[in-house]
Amino acid sequence: MPDSPGKDSDTREDDNVSHGGYFHNKRVKQRAQDRALQAQMPAGSTSRVLSGCTVYVNGHTDPPRLALHDLVVRHGGVFLHYLSSKGAATHIVAEHLPPRKRVEFRNCKVVSPRWLLDSVQQGRQLPWAPYSVLGGSALSAFPVTSVASAEGSTPTLAAESSNTPTVAAEHTNTPTVPSVSAPTVAAGNSITRTVASPTVPATRADAPSTRADAPAARAETFPTVASDPEAFLRSYFEHSRLHKLSEWKARLRQEFVRAHSAEPPLTAPPTRVLHIDFDCFFATVAFLHRDKRRFPSLDFARDPVAVCHGRGSSDVASCNYAARALGVRNGMWAASAQRRMPAGTTLTLLPYDFAAIEAASAAFYAVLRGCPDFRWVLPVSIDEAVCVLRGEGEDEIALAQQLRREIRERTGGCTASVGIGASLVLARLALRLAKPDGVYAAGGDPSPPDSFWEQFGVRDLPGVGGAAVAKLGGADTATLSTLRHSTTLPSLQTQLGNKLGGKVWAALHGQDDRESQRMLLDPCAVFDRKSVAVDINWGIRFATVPQVDAFLDVCAGYVANKLRECGKRAGNVTLKLHRRAAGAPVEPPKYLGMGRCDAVSQAAGLGVPSGDVGVLATELKALFRALAVPVRELRGVAVHLAKLCGDQEVGPRTPGQWLGKGRVGAGALPAPVSTTPKATTPKGSAGTSAERYRRLRVSPVKDRAAVPRPAASDPGVAAFLEALPSQLQREVRRDLAGAIGESGVGRGRLRAEMQRRAEAARAVNAHLTGSGGTLLAPVRFQGEASFKRVCRTVEAWVAATCSGNGASDGPHERDVLVFLRYVEKLCVGDRVHLALRVASLVSTALALRETSCGDTRAYAEWEHILVRRVLPVLNRNRLTFQTERKLDVEWEV
DNA sequence: TAGACATTCCAG
DNA sequence: CATCGCTGGAATGTCTA
Numbered sequence: 001m002p003d004s005p006g007k008d009s010d011t012r013e014d015d016n017v018s019h020g021g022y023f024h025n026k027r028v029k030q031r032a033q034d035r036a037l038q039a040q041m042p043a044g045s046t047s048r049v050l051s052g053c054t055v056y057v058n059g060h061t062d063p064p065r066l067a068l069h070d071l072v073v074r075h076g077g078v079f080l081h082y083l084s085s086k087g088a089a090t091h092i093v094a095e096h097l098p099p100r101k102r103v104e105f106r107n108c109k110v111v112s113p114r115w116l117l118d119s120v121q122q123g124r125q126l127p128w129a130p131y132s133v134l135g136g137s138a139l140s141a142f143p144v145t146s147v148a149s150a151e152g153s154t155p156t157l158a159a160e161s162s163n164t165p166t167v168a169a170e171h172t173n174t175p176t177v178p179s180v181s182a183p184t185v186a187a188g189n190s191i192t193r194t195v196a197s198p199t200v201p202a203t204r205a206d207a208p209s210t211r212a213d214a215p216a217a218r219a220e221t222f223p224t225v226a227s228d229p230e231a232f233l234r235s236y237f238e239h240s241r242l243h244k245l246s247e248w249k250a251r252l253r254q255e256f257v258r259a260h261s262a263e264p265p266l267t268a269p270p271t272r273v274l275h276i277d278f279d280c281f282f283a284t285v286a287f288l289h290r291d292k293r294r295f296p297s298l299d300f301a302r303d304p305v306a307v308c309h310g311r312g313s314s315d316v317a318s319c320n321y322a323a324r325a326l327g328v329r330n331g332m333w334a335a336s337a338q339r340r341m342p343a344g345t346t347l348t349l350l351p352y353d354f355a356a357i358e359a360a361s362a363a364f365y366a367v368l369r370g371c372p373d374f375r376w377v378l379p380v381s382i383d384e385a386v387c388v389l390r391g392e393g394e395d396e397i398a399l400a401q402q403l404r405r406e407i408r409e410r411t412g413g414c415t416a417s418v419g420i421g422a423s424l425v426l427a428r429l430a431l432r433l434a435k436p437d438g439v440y441a442a443g444g445d446p447s448p449p450d451s452f453w454e455q456f457g458v459r460d461l462p463g464v465g466g467a468a469v470a471k472l473g474g475a476d477t478a479t480l481s482t483l484r485h486s487t488t489l490p491s492l493q494t495q496l497g498n499k500l501g502g503k504v505w506a507a508l509h510g511q512d513d514r515e516s517q518r519m520l521l522d523p524c525a526v527f528d529r530k531s532v533a534v535d536i537n538w539g540i541r542f543a544t545v546p547q548v549d550a551f552l553d554v555c556a557g558y559v560a561n562k563l564r565e566c567g568k569r570a571g572n573v574t575l576k577l578h579r580r581a582a583g584a585p586v587e588p589p590k591y592l593g594m595g596r597c598d599a600v601s602q603a604a605g606l607g608v609p610s611g612d613v614g615v616l617a618t619e620l621k622a623l624f625r626a627l628a629v630p631v632r633e634l635r636g637v638a639v640h641l642a643k644l645c646g647d648q649e650v651g652p653r654t655p656g657q658w659l660g661k662g663r664v665g666a667g668a669l670p671a672p673v674s675t676t677p678k679a680t681t682p683k684g685s686a687g688t689s690a691e692r693y694r695r696l697r698v699s700p701v702k703d704r705a706a707v708p709r710p711a712a713s714d715p716g717v718a719a720f721l722e723a724l725p726s727q728l729q730r731e732v733r734r735d736l737a738g739a740i741g742e743s744g745v746g747r748g749r750l751r752a753e754m755q756r757r758a759e760a761a762r763a764v765n766a767h768l769t770g771s772g773g774t775l776l777a778p779v780r781f782q783g784e785a786s787f788k789r790v791c792r793t794v795e796a797w798v799a800a801t802c803s804g805n806g807a808s809d810g811p812h813e814r815d816v817l818v819f820l821r822y823v824e825k826l827c828v829g830d831r832v833h834l835a836l837r838v839a840s841l842v843s844t845a846l847a848l849r850e851t852s853c854g855d856t857r858a859y860a861e862w863e864h865i866l867v868r869r870v871l872p873v874l875n876r877n878r879l880t881f882q883t884e885r886k887l888d889v890e891w892e893v
Numbered sequence: 894t895a896g897a898c899a900t901t902c903c904a905g
Numbered sequence: 906c907a908t909c910g911c912t913g914g915a916a917t918g919t920c921t922a
Contacts, residue, residue: 222908235909242911245905250913277905309908330905331910381905463915465903499916500902515915531913538910574898591907603898636910 049120050077058094062113075120226542229551233558236539239309241282241317244354245382248361252379253527254566260376265522269512270375270388273520274400275419275427277384278364278407279436282307282318284414285357286350295348304347308334311349313590321436323347333590357382363410373399378523386424388520396420400439424516425507428462447510453481461507462516463500471495484508530644532562532570537578537636539592548631549621555639556617563641569609571643573616575623576601578636594635600627601638609645616641781822794819798842802858810861820869842866 050072072078092110111132119125223231237243278284286307287300298305304323308314314334326347327340334349341347361382368377368385373394378386389396400418407416419431420441426448433455434440442448457479458464458472472495478486487508493501503513512520519526534555542548552575563570578597580586588595604619620639781790797819801811811819842862 237909237911239909240911241909242905243909244911246912249905253913310906312907314908315910384905463903467902497917526914529913533912535911538908572898576899590910593908593910599900601899605897638912640912 046074046076047120047123048076049123049125050075054078054091058092058110062095071117071120224541225536225539225551226544226547229547229554232539233536233554236536239352240538241315241352244357248358248382249379250529252365252382254529256379257524257527261524263524265525266520269423269517269520271422272389272392272396273421273424273427274374274387274389274396275380275384275421275424275431276368276387276400276403276416277380277431278360279415279417280318280320280324281360281383281414282352282357283320283323283350285360286318286353287320288413289353289356290350298348304328304341304345305350306334306337306347307350307352309352310334310591311338313593317352360411360414364407364414364416367403367406367410371399371403376523378519386427386519396441397439400441404437404439421510423510423512424520425462425512426510429456429460432456432460442510444510450481453484453508454479456480458483458504461504463503468496468500480508529566529568531640531642532559532566532568532644533638533640534558534562535576535636535638537594537638540578540594540635540637541592542631542634545631548624548634548637551637552620552624552639553613553617555637556613556620559639559641560611560613560616563611563644564647567647568644569611569647570606570616570641571609571645572603572605572641573619573623574601574603574638574640574642575620575627576636576638576640577624577627577629577634579629580633580635597635599636600629602627603642605643609643611647782818790822794842798862802862810858811865816865816869823870842870 054077093113094110095112109132223235225232237247283305284300287298287305290298300320300322302322304320304326306316306319306323306328308316312333312335316328316330316332316334316337318330319328319337323337326342326345328337328347338347364383365377365379365385368374368387371377371387373389374387375390376388378388380386397420400420404416404418408414415437417431417434417437418439419427419429419434420439421427421430422442426442429452430440430442442452444452457477459469460480487505489501489505492505495501496504499513499515503515506513536555542551559570576599578594578599581596581598584596602623604623606615606619610616616639782793797811797815
């Protein structure tokens, strides 16, 4: 196969289309893998016979799955490792199907492996019907729409219809899920799922659209992280209350900043604030929007009601006051809540109604924002706001009652309560007394009387949670009244820490601490986003490293999109993983929950602030390998981006923001490190380590100036190194430090470090050898498939080409081509980290060589190869390398 | 001693 | 059938230059 530059042009187009989208196209990568595979095969053994076929293999087959993969790819087809939706494959290959699968795939072309073999043998795609595993008769064809959307660029349709003329036009609009019988069902696009009704009665179908035949709909397969990370995340977030809560809050804050950023901060804290929120919001909304035929006589005031997804280990998101009176609490599991019901009483479980919640919240905020008495309406959450009154003297209670009335009317019956006070903390405490469905104004001068404080415990104070109560040593039974007389500021600070101690002390005197006051004085500064994150700690179950990589790609896409939406870039990325705790059961009590876990995290500075998916994805994969959590033990994945700055602020020419710091332009070639002014070296590990690296590299060379060198290559290896993900940079530097005998690592840490690296090595090894279940074909270098041995070969090669006495000119062109090809295959074959590893290996080996012998010709030659030839290969893959640093390097060179 | 990073806690 | 355990921000502890 020719190495023509345009050979993956269609991939690039796909990339462009998907760039900036919520999730990027996984298929592109699969195809790239397969193309790489095909490129490795001898030219005579390939064909285009299966062109247009997208094949999924179900269950055990003869020949086995791997052989079929090979066959399909070899003959121009697309092989799916897993089935994201039934529309994704044109053919499902199986020997036989269990009954359940027969139902699931009853509208698909399910063929025996023989169909593939015979088609290839005869050199054309044979009719599939005679090979049908389901009996072949009168099967409806594959939905044309889904086939078309699955592969935009391949002429699938033509190939399909020529073989199966029965794909009649009548099917054009057949939905994938056959059970949606009513044509009036709203175009709920994406995945149709049967919403399990958590309600006690066994009857189903509470969903807004009525389904005549729900049981058939149940055959729908649900996306899992491993099988379809993108669909999993989308579906998960559509159903996660905590995700919604966070998302809504972020949106409200952003809207606030947009509307008020022009206004100056207040100079003095306001004297009166009003804290307002809905009573048991989710439960109220769920009740108001319940299926009235199923719950005709439900009485919200008397009957206990809770909102949750299921009935066992499902969290109670919200419950009404009748349920609370019986001991039900938010966050409790549904089964546990049920158990608290006295005999004869049942807890009614209602499903979430997120759309209705959003609508009610919109009405709520509309009422508040429309009130002329408020200087500011500060959003706290979807159902809660702090309103800052313009002045004093209004009739606060009357105002509050008026607002509550309007809110109830405009939300169709949601009640809200209002607490009023001279500070945030007093308004909040007052709100507690106001609930449910009331108003309370905290009075008293300068602070409320003991009778007010008597009604609270420490747990009622903002900022005081379980941990703080534990630190107070069971003081949770004391009322705030006794506490304010019995404690002192120093004792609180000893017990709770400086900040929280001070905060509690202030609260006991009816005042807000500095931190809380900031929200009143300069809300825009407080609401301005300082970090971006995605956390997934439910449903995380992986079997192989590539599955995790694919999920990290999705996460990177998600946070990158968030960054773009708020117009920011990140300077720092953290990967946080939850790992099943030793001794914890493999499957925890909560369905697909994380169970008992240990948390680990590692951060990486990006050097140049970035919002690029590729940069983020690369860093995340590197961090994942550094953390070395065995894939099967993973129970949670979180990505946090910090050190945000506006995306305008990162002009490509901002001096001092680049990694090298000293490198400002091609003309300003490296001043000796010793003379680099300290002040221009910004803080940041990348910068300081880079300095160290350069010092290390440069020092032992004597007569450098005497050798004519291309000006560009002077910062060569350093530039190359800096363009690597920070994790790898760190490793390379550690290697260097170790080799030179520099001991920058403490004793205890060293051991932990060794252990971690051993584990990381095992993880990578598992990935390589396929023992983790990877289906990737081996990539060979000089016939060698073992990465370890390839590394040794490469090292020896570098050594041989510049170990000379000054006579060596560097490597042979032929060898360089072979090496480049190897790196390229690694990249395309989804093993970027290995590509990076082997490339950094060369630079390390080189740096070591250079410090020990002065073979400058060969060294310069190698630098040239690294920077001008290897780096571009790495850069070519959008999702695997770092486009922005690439610019840096190219501009430099 | 400042700062970077890891970890913990809280809220809704 | 399950079930959807998020996320931003502050504070504190620890290590290093």
